[in-house]
Amino acid sequence: MILLFTDFGVEGPYVGQIKAVLAKRLPGQPVVDLMHDAPRFRPIEAGQLLAHLLEDVPVGSSLVCVVDPGVGGARRPLLMEADGRFFSGPDNGLLVEVARAARSLRCHEILWRPKRLSSSFHGRDIFAPALASQIAGKPIKQRQIASDSLVGWDDPADPARIIYIDGFGNLMTGLDDAMMEGVRVLKVGRRKISRARTFDEVQEGAIFWYFNSLGLVEIAVNQGSAAELLGMQVGSGVTLS
Template sequence: MIVLFTDFGIDDPYVGQMKAALLRTGRRDMPIVDLLHRVPDFAARAGAHLLAALQASFDRGSIFLAVVDPGVGSDRPAVVVEADGKYYVGPDNGLLSVVAARARERQSWRIVWQPDRLSTSFHGRDLFAPVAARIAAGDWPATWLAASGHLQQVLPADDLAEIIYVDHYGNAMTGLRAANLPPQARLRLGGRDVPPARVFAAAAAGDAFWYANSVGLVEIAVNRGSAASLLLLTPGSPVELVG
C-alpha cells in the first residue's frame, strides 16, 4: 500500500492531484491510505518525529509518500529510503532522517529521473508520486534512482522535547517516547507542572495530565478539555522534565 503523509491539509486540491498521479502511474486497485495531512506546516523536524512514531503500525513493504517540503524547487535532493523493509519517498530535508536513523537496516537512493512536466512548486505530484507508484507496483525504477550512501540533511534522532502535533481535541503530542520517561515523571508546559495519568478517566474533568498515547509518544491532554487552550501549546512549544 501507499501511505500519504503531508502538510497539505484536506481543504485544498493538492492531495487529490497527488492521488491522481499515483493512479496514473501505478495500479488502479492500489490501496492508498491517508495517514496524516495536517503535519505542522513546513515543519520537517516535527514531521520526522511524527513519521517515525506513526509508521510502526504498518507492515513491511508499505510505501510512504512523505511530503513536507518548504524547499521545493530548490537544489535539495529527492530521495527514496528503505528502512526495515518499508519505503519512504520524499525530500531530503530531514523529514525521512529520524525513521532512517532508528532503523536496524537502511539504504537510500537519490531520485535522478525527471518527468517531462515538473512543476517547480509541486514535486509531490510530479516527482515523488510516480516513483512511489512504481515501487508499489513492484516495478522498481532502477534507471530513475542512483544509490546514495547517506542522506544529505540529517536531524538528531533522539527524543524531541517539544510539541510536534495538536489534534482537533486540543491534545498535544510530543516528540518524547513514553518508554524513555519514568512512569511518575512530571512535565512542565506553559508554566504549569503536569502529572502523569494512565487514562483520561484517571484525571479530574478540566485537569491536565500526560499519558503514553497509542503510538508510544508522550501526549499532553485535559480530561474533557483542550490542553492546547489551557496551556497555550502549539507545535514547537518546549516540554521540560521537572521530576
C-alpha cells in the first residue's frame, strides 16, 4: 500500500498526476489518500502531524510525503526507511519527526534525476517515481546519508503549538497525554482553557481542550470555530499551566 500525504489540496490535477505516475510503474498497487491538506508551506508542523498518523499505517507501507515550499531549490530529496515503513519527500524537516521517533532508520539522498524535471512538481517527477522504483525492486541512484544530517535533527519541534486546523476550526497541538501530566489549564494569550472529555460536556459556544482521536491535545469550541475565536494559526504557541 502506498499512502499520499501532501498539502496540494483535493482540487486540481496534482494528486491525480501522482496517482497516474504510480499506476504506470506499479500497476495494481493500491494508493490511499492519507491527507492532502497538511499544513501548507509548513513542513515542520506537517511532519509533527505525520508522525502521529503513523499508528494506523501498516508496517510495510510506503508514503509519498510532499510539503515542499523549497521545491526547485537546493534542498535534498530523500528516501527513508523508518521502522519498516518507507518514505520519500524533501529534506526540509517534513520527515525528521518520523526519523527521530524511529527505532530503526536508514536515510538516503536521491541522486537520480528524471528526464522531465519541472521546477515546481517534484512529487510527480522525483518522489513518486523514486519510491515506486524502490518498491518495484529497481532502486534508483541514491547514496546513504547520516540521519543526523537531516534538516531539523538537532532542533526538535516544539509540541506546544498548533500543528493542524481542521475544517471545523479545531486546533490540534503536538501535545500528548504524557506531556499533560499535572496540567489542567492551557493558556492562549490571557485566555485560560479548561479540559473537557467530549463536546457534549460543554455548553454551546464554550471553548475547551480535550484529547482527540490521535491522542493529542485539541482546542475546540462546541458548535463553533476555535481558530476564529482565538485568531490562531498553524505554528501559534500555547502555554501549559
